[in-house]
Amino acid sequence: MNVRSLIGLLVVLALGVLFWWGMQTKDQRSELPTALAGRQAPTFEMELLDAYTGKWGQKLNLGDYLGKKPIVLNFWASWCTVCYEEASVVEAAWRRWGKQVMFVGVDTQDERSKGNEFVARFGLTFPNVYDPRGKIGIDYGMYGVPETFVISRAGKVVERHAGAVDAPTLEKMIREVLK
Amino acid sequence: MKRWLLVLLLLAVPVAAQTVGNQPPPDYSPKVFEIAKKLRCPVCRGESAAESNAGVTQEMRRQIAEMLKEGKSEDEIIQYFVDRYTNWILYEPPKKGLGLVVWLAPVLGLLIFGLGFYAYTRAAAQREAAMVDVDDAEIARVEAELEERSRSGGKS
Amino acid sequence: MIPAAVGDVSLVVAVLFSLLGLLAAVAAWYSRDARYIQMAKRAALVSFLGTLAAFAALEWALLSDDFSVIYVASNSTRANPTWVKFATLWAALEGSILLWALFQTLYTWLAGRRMRDYWISPVALGTLFVIQLFFLVNVLFVINPFIVLPHPPSDGPGPNPLLQNHWMMAVHPILMYLGFVGLSVPFAYAIAAMWTRRYQTWVTETKWWLIIAWGFLTAAIYAGGWWSYEVLGWGGYWGWDPVENASFIPWLLATAFLHTAMVQERRGLFRTWNFALVTLAFAATVFGTFLTRSGVIESVHAFAGGPVGPIFLSFLLVILAVGFGLLGRVSSEVRDVGAVQPLSREGLLLFGALVLVTMAFVVILGTLFPLLVEAFNGAKVSVGAPFFNQLFVPLGYLLLLLMGLGPVLPWRRAEPETLRVVVWMAIALVLGTALGLVVGWTLWVSLTVGFVLFNLVALGWLSFGPALRRARATGASPLKTFFSQFAHSHRRFGGYTVHLGVIVAALAISFSQSYRLDVQKTLDIGQKWNVVGRDIVVHKLRLVREPYRDSVVADVEVSGLGVAHPRLNYYRSSQTPFASPAVTYTWLKDYYLVLQAFDQEKGSWVTLRLVVTPLVLWLWISAGIIIFGTLLILWPTAAPVAGSEVSREAAI
Numbered sequence: 001m002n003v004r005s006l007i008g009l010l011v012v013l014a015l016g017v018l019f020w021w022g023m024q025t026k027d028q029r030s031e032l033p034t035a036l037a038g039r040q041a042p043t044f045e046m047e048l049l050d051a052y053t054g055k056w057g058q059k060l061n062l063g064d065y066l067g068k069k070p071i072v073l074n075f076w077a078s079w080c081t082v083c084y085e086e087a088s089v090v091e092a093a094w095r096r097w098g099k100q101v102m103f104v105g106v107d108t109q110d111e112r113s114k115g116n117e118f119v120a121r122f123g124l125t126f127p128n129v130y131d132p133r134g135k136i137g138i139d140y141g142m143y144g145v146p147e148t149f150v151i152s153r154a155g156k157v158v159e160r161h162a163g164a165v166d167a168p169t170l171e172k173m174i175r176e177v178l179k
Numbered sequence: 180m181k182r183w184l185l186v187l188l189l190l191a192v193p194v195a196a197q198t199v200g201n202q203p204p205p206d207y208s209p210k211v212f213e214i215a216k217k218l219r220c221p222v223c224r225g226e227s228a229a230e231s232n233a234g235v236t237q238e239m240r241r242q243i244a245e246m247l248k249e250g251k252s253e254d255e256i257i258q259y260f261v262d263r264y265t266n267w268i269l270y271e272p273p274k275k276g277l278g279l280v281v282w283l284a285p286v287l288g289l290l291i292f293g294l295g296f297y298a299y300t301r302a303a304a305q306r307e308a309a310m311v312d313v314d315d316a317e318i319a320r321v322e323a324e325l326e327e328r329s330r331s332g333g334k335s
Numbered sequence: 336m337i338p339a340a341v342g343d344v345s346l347v348v349a350v351l352f353s354l355l356g357l358l359a360a361v362a363a364w365y366s367r368d369a370r371y372i373q374m375a376k377r378a379a380l381v382s383f384l385g386t387l388a389a390f391a392a393l394e395w396a397l398l399s400d401d402f403s404v405i406y407v408a409s410n411s412t413r414a415n416p417t418w419v420k421f422a423t424l425w426a427a428l429e430g431s432i433l434l435w436a437l438f439q440t441l442y443t444w445l446a447g448r449r450m451r452d453y454w455i456s457p458v459a460l461g462t463l464f465v466i467q468l469f470f471l472v473n474v475l476f477v478i479n480p481f482i483v484l485p486h487p488p489s490d491g492p493g494p495n496p497l498l499q500n501h502w503m504m505a506v507h508p509i510l511m512y513l514g515f516v517g518l519s520v521p522f523a524y525a526i527a528a529m530w531t532r533r534y535q536t537w538v539t540e541t542k543w544w545l546i547i548a549w550g551f552l553t554a555a556i557y558a559g560g561w562w563s564y565e566v567l568g569w570g571g572y573w574g575w576d577p578v579e580n581a582s583f584i585p586w587l588l589a590t591a592f593l594h595t596a597m598v599q600e601r602r603g604l605f606r607t608w609n610f611a612l613v614t615l616a617f618a619a620t621v622f623g624t625f626l627t628r629s630g631v632i633e634s635v636h637a638f639a640g641g642p643v644g645p646i647f648l649s650f651l652l653v654i655l656a657v658g659f660g661l662l663g664r665v666s667s668e669v670r671d672v673g674a675v676q677p678l679s680r681e682g683l684l685l686f687g688a689l690v691l692v693t694m695a696f697v698v699i700l701g702t703l704f705p706l707l708v709e710a711f712n713g714a715k716v717s718v719g720a721p722f723f724n725q726l727f728v729p730l731g732y733l734l735l736l737l738m739g740l741g742p743v744l745p746w747r748r749a750e751p752e753t754l755r756v757v758v759w760m761a762i763a764l765v766l767g768t769a770l771g772l773v774v775g776w777t778l779w780v781s782l783t784v785g786f787v788l789f790n791l792v793a794l795g796w797l798s799f800g801p802a803l804r805r806a807r808a809t810g811a812s813p814l815k816t817f818f819s820q821f822a823h824s825h826r827r828f829g830g831y832t833v834h835l836g837v838i839v840a841a842l843a844i845s846f847s848q849s850y851r852l853d854v855q856k857t858l859d860i861g862q863k864w865n866v867v868g869r870d871i872v873v874h875k876l877r878l879v880r881e882p883y884r885d886s887v888v889a890d891v892e893v894s895g896l897g898v899a900h901p902r903l904n905y906y907r908s909s910q911t912p913f914a915s916p917a918v919t920y921t922w923l924k925d926y927y928l929v930l931q932a933f934d935q936e937k938g939s940w941v942t943l944r945l946v947v948t949p950l951v952l953w954l955w956i957s958a959g960i961i962i963f964g965t966l967l968i969l970w971p972t973a974a975p976v977a978g979s980e981v982s983r984e985a986a987i
Binding site: 016019033 | 645715
């Protein structure tokens with residue numbers, strides 16, 4: 001076997017290994033790390049959905065909580081089917097850790113009436129703001145609902161979870177910021 | 180575990196091509212689309228923010244228009260998105276570090292294949308110059324082939 | 336139920352006869368008995384008919400709404416029009432591989448019919464049988480579309496709405512597979528040539544197959560571009576999407592091979608390269624399928640994975656290993672003898688092949704780069720249209736330069752008198768570029784204009800020069816002389832026609848990429864919008880109901896050009912509306928309207944996106960020119976006397 005055949009063989013093998021790796025990891029690779037990790041969380045002031053105006057006022061300003069309490073920020077929409085899976089998980093976590101951790105939901109690119117229906121259906125008691133344009137989502141570098149961010153007590157973004165969050169994952173994320 | 184994610188990303192854009200709350204989207208100048216073309220659509224994979232009609236890209240175009248109105252430069256606007264989405268949002272890989280490899284691909288290709296072609300043709304030319312010599316292996320091969328041919332020729 | 340049984344049985348027949356054909360080919364090789372070749376050829380016909388029956392069975396199931404068949408249940412729906420149901424066969428993975436298998440068996444049969452060479456035939460046929468077995472076995476055992484559901488649903492979700500949105504989506508895959516499969520014949524001959532150690536004649540024997548495959552690939556790429564333009568609603572025809580790249584790589588390699596094959600035919604050079612190139616070109620068709628079906632690289636049109644990824648990857652590696660393994664074994668024998676002058680036809684064909692292979696390299700590296708970077712350091716990067724566009728501009732000029740110069744130069748070495756036309760070509764290049772700059776076009780566009788003139792002078796000289804010279808010598812009418820030359824050597828003129836098509840395409844691409852206007856505006860019904868010298872008025876917004884979709888249609892008048900109907904289609908199978916743009920073509924620019932949004936309550940306003948792009952019509956015209964040129968090349972030279980086998984053989 002001469003040098004040329006050897007190089008050819010190595011190139012073919014390398015491609016094979018690369019593709020094999022690509023196929024094995026395609027599911028993990030579809031998740032992007034957040035660009036904001038370790039950076040100050042962007043703040044916003046947004047109108048709340050109808051159910052929350054009585055207790056929290058017309059608008060919610062995230063700046064009121066940033067740097068005071070850890071925050072769980074949950075992006076969802078009524079048109080997103082998997083959001084229906086995770087809504088009760090987030091609500092349960094809020095009931096458990098609500099004293100130590102602030103929870104804010106963001107209804108993204110939705111119709112207000114449908115967002116109201118959604119929170120009523122799952123009895124969501126943590127405040128949910130209404131973001132028809134999806135402005136906050138872009139500020140957080142979100143690429144699809146649902147996504148969940150945890151923000152540390154110091155107001156820095158710690159981690160993002162893309163896709164519906166399950167109870168153990170959410171618990172792990174919350175414990176991370178409670179440390 | 181995340182198998183559904185891509186499916187979700189492809190499906191979860193039903194507000195596309197229609198506005199929320201029946202408000203018309205703003206008017207855009209050509210510059211908006213020019214900038215949007217350099218950014219990728221975060222949810223669709225394979226389309227730029229100028230092409231896609233997903234909700235996110237509609238908002239991206241709107242923000243580009245707003246920033247242009249505020250007098251921001253193209254670089255500043257692009258940086259705004261890079262800060263939020265990393266370099267992944269850019270359809271042009273960075274021209275430094277590892278990214279340089281792909282930018283130099285044409286030079287690399289021309290060099291590798293060009294050297295290969297050069298060596299190849301030079302060897303062929305040298306062989307022509309030295310035509311008189313037929314090496315023994317070649318003669319043996321031709322003889323073997325002729326013999327085989329004469330052996331099997333009767334059958335057909 | 337019955338179609339499924341028919342389909343499965345037909346597939347089993349096809350597989351068994353492919354195996355039989357393979358065995359017959361092996362027997363023919365070892366026994367040197369021509370009767371086995373006859374047997375293999377007949378087996379090829381039977382396995383084609385078997386696959387055809389399986390295809391018909393699946394069409395039967397689709398057209399009769401037999402939802403007990405898994406493929407119908409997961410990809411079709413009752414309300415669809417008949418043509419959509421018919422085309423649903425290749426709308427998803429299982430059916431497309433069945434279609435691929437069908438074309439492969441057809442090509443095996445047709446290629447077998449034309450095989451005369453006693454040495455090469457068994458190996459070439461055997462290789463084709465192995466390739467078709469790969470597809471047939473996969474359709475039968477791995478991704479069988481005929482699985483019967485115990486509890487059939489009463490209706491299915493229907494295919495991807497993008498398919499239903501335009502008939503071109505039904506045509507594009509057929510052309511693409513015909514092109515992909517066509518490349519298997521030259522590949523099989525190359526394998527046979529290396530196996531039997533007959534290194535020279537296979538390029539001549541497979542030239543027609545190669546040109547047919549090339550023609551289909553070209554048509555498929557154009558069809559895909561046209562579909563993108565007419566359906567996707569962003570006013571572009573090429574997005575450097577991984578799926579598009581996957582079809583472009585085989586085209587580039589096949590084009591390179593087409594040109595170096597000419598050198599081998601003429602001078603017996605580049606023989607090793609041709610073996611390598613044809614292997615790469617065929618491998619690229621499988622590589623493209625692997626890329627788009629395995630989920631290795633995400634893309635809008637990528638279909639969800641399944642077991643197909645590893646299977647196609649293995650097939651790809653086997654092709655490369657067999658092709659290059661054989662080449663490595665014989666490369667010490669396939670020694671070219673002969674010098675190549677850089678300034679000669681073969682020299683420039685070599686340079687052209689170099690540029691085309693480099694282009695393929697850039698596309699491959701660019702497409703795989705995100706994967707490579709991630710494997711290397713975990714970072715995420717994107718490589719897209721802005722990147723490829725920038726790199727392909729200089730490579731494109733290089734190609735235009737070589738394309739003009741190559742055919743003008745004679746074989747072996749350039750003579751001084753041919754250089755006279757080169758001077759004229761250079762003048763045209765400079766004048767064209769200067770003219771463009773004076774008009775105020777960008778440097779790149781002006782350069783393209785220069786290169787287009789450069790090529791036109793070359794093509795004019797090549798086409799009309801000989802006729803004029805001959806007419807002057809004989810005193811006959813130049814026009815008559817031209818036509819008689821055209822009829823006599825239509826292949827040569829076919830080549831020139833294809834080149835003419837390519838330079839028209841270059842002009843269209845350059846202008847449409849450089850001078851595109853893209854605006855969005857919300858208009859009240861009846862409001863006049865003055866833009867790019869035209870008045871645009873929306874007269875009406877209406878709802879159109881069809882059994883399988885509802886559409887919102889805007890009647891938009893573009894002054895002087897009539898009424899266009901951009902629409903939003905709401906399919907039953909999808910929550911997302913799909914925009915159908917309306918394109919009004921004129922010779923110089925297109926007015927491309929997309930309905931972005933509309934007033935859902937009172938219907939009093941609409942948001943329109945307007946894209947004005949120059950010369951896109953000429954891109955489609957260039958497709959016609961190239962295909963016409965390809966047909967000219969393929970047109971038989973002398974009509975063979977009916978029934979005379981001898982004359983046909985002589986023609987080959």
